[in-house]
Amino acid sequence: MSGLTTPQAWAAKTERTLDVVRAAMASNTKRRFTEHWTDDEVRDPLVALLGPKCWYCETTIQRADITVDHFRPKSEVLGEPGHDGYWWLAYKIANYRIACKHCNSSGARFDGMREGRAKGSRFPLLAGLRAWRQRDGLDLEQPLLLDPAQIGDPDLLGFDTAGYARRGRTPYSQAETQHGVCRADETIRILALNATQITEQRSDLMKEVTALAQLPGHPVIQDMIDKRVRPTAQWSAAAATALALQRACDRQLDTPARSAAARPVTTGSTPGHSNVDLHDLLEHLDPVELQAGISLTGRHRNTVHRAVLLHDGRISVWSRPWGTPNSAARAATGSDDIDGWGFWRLTIAGVEQSLAEFRAAHTTPDPPV
Ligand SMILES: [Zn+2]
Structure with a gap:
């Protein structure tokens, strides 16, 4: 702007x-x-x-x-x-x-x-004070939705190879961990950024860019890549992600000694991470069951909702992956303020429990700030 x-x-x-x-x-x-x-x-x-x-x-x-x-x-x-x-x-x-x-x-x-x-x-606000009048400061508001015109916000969105928008690798902010909400996941939910049609076409585009990037360098090929990743192109952020992933693969092949020492790709472990997503809690689940997908159920207004906890910690609702229990529960129920940790229940070794109970059994509370 x-x-x-x-x-x-x-x-x-x-x-x-x-x-x-x-x-x-x-x-x-x-x-x-x-x-x-x-x-x-x-x-x-x-x-x-x-x-x-x-x-x-x-x-x-x-x-x-x-x-x-x-x-x-x-x-x-x-x-x-x-x-x-x-x-x-x-x-x-x-x-x-x-x-x-x-x-x-x-x-x-x-x-x-x-x-x-x-x-x-x-x-919706993630945190801060809502401006009600002209004289109120907008700076006190912390919007929940990612703002495409705010420096840094678009970087919070990433894409997986299947074309789904998801949280990028940026660590959660203090407000996100405090409220257990991921701004990217909530933006994806509210704006339906993983709607079927977009996701499929975005996935095709990412495959196309990946294939082009694997071809020998030639000005015509480079021009085709440039046309897909320039900011004015449709879904250019996903195209740029595919290109960056392919370039990273190329670099690893070029330098095998360094790639062996490369750190595995994770979403980053930060204090309070387990307030927002399940990533750091997966090690406490049976890996075989996790690989197959663990059933989750949740009850809201006399309706039972079902989901599957995936091997990477995301939760699949209606075949859509969600990064956080809160957004998954809100997507399933259509309710904007439901607490996904209390909502979703799973059975471990015959014991049914909520995700909140599962988390409490495996984490130590953060010290008071
Ligand atoms: Zn749109």
């Missing part, structure tokens, strides 16, 4: 609209937000930054379907009764994100199944 300037005439026009919004709020009448964000003078420079693709799911968007999402929703905040929305940011370009209709408002639907509920007016 750096380098974008607000056109003067547009700023004056939107300030007048905002005055009308303020007057409506003062008189307790219905507010109307004129859609100045669709004006070419504002939308075109935003689209030019990454080309015609959604900043959230990276899918290429037909011109007619390009929408401008308000990262902080303008008229209400779902799950925050009484909040009037971030109306004072309705005409701030820094609050705009180019989005496809699936991510912005309608929710992804593939194979006739609803796979996500879209961002819409959702703006």
Whole structure:
């Protein structure tokens, strides 16, 4: 978003609209937000930054379907009764994100199944203090959703070779471990970034890039790779991940002595890690059972939900892998605030227990900070 300037005439026009919004709020009448964000003078420079693709799911968007999402929703905040929305940011370009209709408002639907509920007016906080009024500081908020325009946030998303978005290798933040939530996993859930159609096509793209990177160097091949990993290309983050993985493999083959000493790929073990995912707890499970997949069940509103704990610590719900018990439970139930550690139950040596009980039996509590 750096380098974008607000056109003067547009700023004056939107300030007048905002005055009308303020007057409506003062008189307790219905507010109307004129859609100045669709004006070419504002939308075109935003689209030019990454080309015609959604900043959230990276899918290429037909011109007619390009929408401008308000990262902080303008008229209400779902799950925050009484909040009037971030109306004072309705005409701030820094609050705009180019989005496809699936991510912005309608929710992804593939194979006739609803796979996500879209961002819409959702703006959950991981931690911090919610801004309710114009004078409140936005810096005190710690958003749960990854922000494609925030330096560092896109790096928290990685991709596996099957094309699934997942947490990258960055360690969890203090707030994530404190609340037992992974921002990447929650963003994948809310925006349905692992919807069937995207995942399959992303996987094909990653295979294509991997194959191209294995071919002998030639300007034409290099050009084909460049076209797929440039930031304006559809799903370029996944393509770049595939390229980096292949390059890393090539380096290991070149230097066998060093590769033998290379550390295994892990998601990183950090204090509090077991508050968020199961990675560090896998060693306490039977490896044979784990390899086959361990059944998990959870009960919510008289419905029993089933899942499978996979060998890498992820939890498969409806054949979708989730990195954390919380996101897996929320995906299974559709409830935004369920605690996955208490929800999922497994049976070990004939004893049924919750993941929370299993974790408590194998970890020592963190010392008070
Ligand atoms: Zn999208």
